[in-house]
Amino acid sequence: MRYEGQIYRPFSEANSYLLQCTVGCSHNGCTFCGMYKDRRFRVRSTDEILEDIRMAGNHYGDVEKVFLCDGDAVCMETETLLAILKALYDTFASLRHVGTYVGPQSTLEKSMADLARLRGAGLTKAYLGVESGDDAVLTDINKGVTAAQMLEAGRRLVEAGFNLSSMVLLGIAGTGEPARRHAALTADITNRMKPRYLAALTYTPVPHTALFKKVESGKFVLPDPFETLEEMKVMFENITIDNLTFVGAHASNYLPVSGKLQKDKAAMLQTVNAVLTSRNMNALRPDAMRGL
Numbered sequence: 666m667r668y669e670g671q672i673y674r675p676f677s678e679a680n681s682y683l684l685q686c687t688v689g690c691s692h693n694g695c696t697f698c699g700m701y702k703d704r705r706f707r708v709r710s711t712d713e714i715l716e717d718i719r720m721a722g723n724h725y726g727d728v729e730k731v732f733l734c735d736g737d738a739v740c741m742e743t744e745t746l747l748a749i750l751k752a753l754y755d756t757f758a759s760l761r762h763v764g765t766y767v768g769p770q771s772t773l774e775k776s777m778a779d780l781a782r783l784r785g786a787g788l789t790k791a792y793l794g795v796e797s798g799d800d801a802v803l804t805d806i807n808k809g810v811t812a813a814q815m816l817e818a819g820r821r822l823v824e825a826g827f828n829l830s831s832m833v834l835l836g837i838a839g840t841g842e843p844a845r846r847h848a849a850l851t852a853d854i855t856n857r858m859k860p861r862y863l864a865a866l867t868y869t870p871v872p873h874t875a876l877f878k879k880v881e882s883g884k885f886v887l888p889d890p891f892e893t894l895e896e897m898k899v900m901f902e903n904i905t906i907d908n909l910t911f912v913g914a915h916a917s918n919y920l921p922v923s924g925k926l927q928k929d930k931a932a933m934l935q936t937v938n939a940v941l942t943s944r945n946m947n948a949l950r951p952d953a954m955r956g957l
């Protein structure tokens with residue numbers, strides 16, 4: 666298989682065939698993210714992508730899951746994406762899942778009709794980097810959209826029938842009252858967006874990024890591990906929608922809490938509260954074992 670640059674994927678796509686459709690991220694401006702800072706964004710040629718699919722068919726025979734890389738494949742022309750989806754389903758008889766990261770701006774640029782056509786053609790799962798429901802945080806991290814625009818992007822994906830995974834960042838608002846507001850507003854945007862999955866990651870400074878420089882200079886104060894758990898607790902307490910799978914097992918998190926809201930809410934809160942009460946560092950994942 667042919668890839669350009671470091672390839673990233675959500676951890677739930679570990680068993681997927683990774684098909685690179687774009688190189689980099691169309692936005693590439695978030696201050697905390699270093700994933701694609703070393704490359705200029707471009708869409709790969711359709712011929713190259715279709716050739717990759719033929720090569721993968723010869724190599725793998727059949728696959729059940731595909732993930733479209735890199736950072737925001739939904740920014741591609743709808744007709745091109747439809748041709749790619751058709752080639753994938755024609756090639757792999759058992760294919761049942763095609764996922765992609767979706768940028769909020771790119772999603773908003775697609776009409777509802779186009780989103781529905783993509784869903785109908787088998788683009789099944791969308792991973793939206795919501796990061797926060799707080800406008801102040803989204804501005805600080807240069808996400809490129811307001812909370813209202815982020816909500817609209819997510820709602821459109823849900824309405825089009827996508828299995829939506831919202832990804833949010835613990836610790837991205839720093840400490841104190843901004844952190845509490847971030848957690849409460851992130852719960853609020855989740856309630857209104859109604860994704861099927863909520864994946865929480867903990868902000869970890871990445872060298873050579875703008876936010877890393879603010880951490881180094883003292884302009885951004887990192888929360889301690891327990892403060893990130895306080896944020897998780899506020900989210901659990903304030904999320905009211907049902908059948909939401911909370912995925913907290915990511916390697917960046919100090920405490921891997923996962924479960925179904927509302928069914929597991931009491932147990933999830935009990936787990937977090939026990940560590941917040943004991944302040945036992947041994948109950949947390951050591952920094953050396955954390956990573957993005």
Ligand code: SF4
Nearest residue numbers: 690693694695698736
């Ligand atoms: S966080 Fe996502 S949208 Fe932001 S620069 Fe990184 S890949 Fe692009």
